[in-house]
Amino acid sequence: MKLLFIRREKIRIYIPLLMTSCLVMSFFSAHAQQKPRIFISTDIGGTDPDDFQSMIHLLMYADRFQIEGLVSTSFQTGRKKDILDMIDLYEKDLPKLKKHQKAFPEPATLRNVCKQGATAWAPYKGFAEKTEGSEWLISCAKKSSDQPLWVLVWGGIEDVAQALHDAPEITKNIRVYWIGGPNKKWGVNAYDYIAANHPDVWMIECNATYRGWFMDAGSPADMTAEAYYPNYIKGRGAMGKDFIKYYKGNIKMGDTPSLAYVMHGNPDQPTGESWGGSFTPITRSSRTIFERNTTTADTVATYGVIEWRFQGPNINVPADSAVFTLSISGQQWPGYYIGDGKYAVRYSPKQVELGEYTTISSIAELNGHAGKYVSTAPWPGKPEPHDYKLGKNWYGDLPDPNLFIDQQQGAKTISKHRKAFLTDWAKRWAWLE
Structure with missing residues (x-):
């Protein structure tokens, strides 16, 4: 029996020539209307x-x-x-x-x-x-x-x-x-x-x-x-x-x-x-990690991820415990103890801005940190060592x-x-x- 060879994208179908053209069209119509x-x-x-x-x-x-x-x-x-x-x-x-x-x-x-x-x-x-x-x-x-x-x-x-x-x-x-x-x-x-x-x-x-x-x-x-x-x-x-x-x-x-x-x-x-x-x-997707307070000399990409890390005391708390707060423009983000006397908080600026932040905590070493940053377009900005590597x-x-x-x-x-x-x-x- 002779075969009709049809190719659609990556699909290969062998259909006997005796099959009606209506059946062939019906198959493709159903596929197109999915x-x-x-x-x-x-x-x-x-x-x-x-x-x-x-x-x-x-x-x-x-x-x-x-x-x-x-x-x-x-x-x-x-x-x-x-x-x-x-x-x-x-x-x-x-x-x-x-x-x-x-x-x-x-x-x-x-x-x-x-x-x-x-x-x-x-x-x-x-x-x-x-x-x-x-x-x-x-x-x-x-x-x-x-x-x-x-x-x-x-x-x-x-x-x-x-x-x-x-x-x-x-x-x-x-x-x-x-x-x-x-x-x-x-x-x-x-x-x-x-x-x-x-x-x-x-x-x-x-x-x-x-x-x-x-x-x-x-x-x-x-x-x-x-x-x-x-x-x-x-x-x-x-x-x-x-x-x-x-x-x-x-x-x-x-x-x-x-x-x-x-x-x-x-x-x-x-x-x-x-x-x-x-x-x-x-x-890649922008990520910048600072192990210090930042200033207006620190420029990051808008929509990128900023992570501030601070030193403090070793404390015995459950993993992912929020122990301080980052305040930016009246809004607040939780900061976490990540072990070995290190604390971290992440933020992503949603617009081009000159931002200012402060930290609030009952832990003296985490309280009162303050700084500034500048976020600029376009995203993802210039390459940074800590950028996420994407597929x-x-x-x-x-x-x-x-x-x-x-x-x-x-x-x-x-x-x-x-x-x-x-x-x-x-x-x-x-x-x-």
């Missing part, structure tokens, strides 16, 4: 309400994805219930949505994948105890599938760090798009653990590019952050009614670029064009100055798609009229 598998980790309900906006957007496009996890990783007041509340709104709007797309998932299906993740920042070692969310991530990542699990992180990366610690074999099955920046500032210890111990994970570390999403550079007048709600959202469905509660309806949705990345473009090619931005491979699948914001918006590195690679994205979303809001 929905991306996504896992959302969100700090919804925390101090920044933009995650509620992003969750509404996700639910309005839920027909486009296999949603395998919705995990709360908020370290303030947010919890899993905040996700469930949004699904309640989605349920009210579902009949109208289904008139246009039958593939929207049932609310019960979404509720079943809601889990509670970490509720505290990782200690110095970068991980703590397993959570319902980290366990669910491991379970999803281990499913038999011919496509990766896209882990879209909208807040702290603690549950990802925990899952990688508990089941490092999942590294090959996941692809992470992390909205870093301020989340890296707070979750710096979890980041340190991943970069130091799992440099081969597939990672888009988006520290600044995402800001192009809510910067109105070049937006049409009817689609600015302030104008979009009254023009396209107001009066449309339960989710539209709820939207006004967050930033008075002004759109921000700083985490949505992670979802947009797998919506429009080729997610296998981070260097290409995508609604979620374009990125560059990086082989071949780690990507960061493009450093080209022509792609900045103000001080936001790479932001133009997203802002140029803002009109197309918002126009597409407006069509879905019209479904809820």
